[in-house]
Amino acid sequence: ASTGLVALLGYPVEHSLSPLMQNAAFAATGLDLVYLAFAVTPSGLPAALAGLKALGFRGANITVPHKEAVIKYLDAIDPAAARIGAVNTIVNNDGRLTGYNTDASGFLRSLQEAGFNPAGKKAVILGAGGAARAVAFAVAGAGCAGLTIANRTLERAGHLAAALAGLSPPVKACTLEEEELRPRVEEADLVVNATSAGMAPMEGAVPLPAAWLNAGQWVYDLVYNPLETKLLREARQRGCRVISGLGMLLYQGAAAFTLWTGKAAPVEVMGEVLRKAIQDSHAA
Numbered sequence: 001a002s003t004g005l006v007a008l009l010g011y012p013v014e015h016s017l018s019p020l021m022q023n024a025a026f027a028a029t030g031l032d033l034v035y036l037a038f039a040v041t042p043s044g045l046p047a048a049l050a051g052l053k054a055l056g057f058r059g060a061n062i063t064v065p066h067k068e069a070v071i072k073y074l075d076a077i078d079p080a081a082a083r084i085g086a087v088n089t090i091v092n093n094d095g096r097l098t099g100y101n102t103d104a105s106g107f108l109r110s111l112q113e114a115g116f117n118p119a120g121k122k123a124v125i126l127g128a129g130g131a132a133r134a135v136a137f138a139v140a141g142a143g144c145a146g147l148t149i150a151n152r153t154l155e156r157a158g159h160l161a162a163a164l165a166g167l168s169p170p171v172k173a174c175t176l177e178e179e180e181l182r183p184r185v186e187e188a189d190l191v192v193n194a195t196s197a198g199m200a201p202m203e204g205a206v207p208l209p210a211a212w213l214n215a216g217q218w219v220y221d222l223v224y225n226p227l228e229t230k231l232l233r234e235a236r237q238r239g240c241r242v243i244s245g246l247g248m249l250l251y252q253g254a255a256a257f258t259l260w261t262g263k264a265a266p267v268e269v270m271g272e273v274l275r276k277a278i279q280d281s282h283a284a
């Protein structure tokens, strides 16, 4: 049989670590598959998807800015991905494209692996973009007892809160302003940064002052470069339990690998290449 192909469709894609992670996983499991990144503009998306079918790609990852727009071009969608309203993984079964969301399940797996179960707990999510959306559905679906969506742009937080209606306890939408957000953060069991604040090269930024955090709280930063953001460092110094975004990146990739191959993903190999690539990017 010829070499199987898996694509990453996004814009831009040059900085993605997924090709490195997935190709290492294919090599480690002895699978004759290759993962290739393609820069696809929004107007080019339908043709790119038709290309996946025409060229017999096994599947694809979909990233910014296509995760929502891709849905209308698919032949089928997994119910959880449909609820979330975003697809990051596609499987091609003989020309039939099915969409999945492994961001949400990957986030949840990394959270549980670290030892936190959201059931009955209060969570605050900072941000209301695509990543925040996956996290919010994951936490609400896992039975959290309270949920706050805080975003720089209030309107966007409101939209996400409305999308969650029925799936979770009432969701509060607010801005990142101290008056509104601080009391919510102080009573939270879990605080998740799903904004891009703190991401290299803006490592000095934090989405909220660490002084609002208390010992014993869990703080999860979706930003994975640097591996320990300023927020996580300060939270750790205050006695919080901290989780880096590397886990979500790894487990969304592991779940996608399994969807394409039907095999368990070599998560240790995948985690190791990610960690090394991020560390090397700082040493350079």
Ligand code: NDP
Pocket: 064, 103, 126, 127, 128, 129, 130, 131, 132, 151, 152, 153, 156, 194, 195, 196, 197, 199, 205, 207, 222, 223, 224, 245, 246, 247, 248, 249, 250, 252
């Ligand atoms: P989006 O562009 O969809 O959303 C960006 C979010 O960040 C918005 O809520 C935006 O607020 C907010 N934001 C941007 N800059 C600032 C700032 N300076 N201060 C406060 N808020 C800010 O991006 P994504 O949701 O796709 O990604 C968000 C972050 O999550 C990125 O850092 C990304 O790398 C990371 N991520 C990690 C993943 C993982 O696997 N670990 C997976 C996906 C994403 P506003 O609405 O007001 O503009």
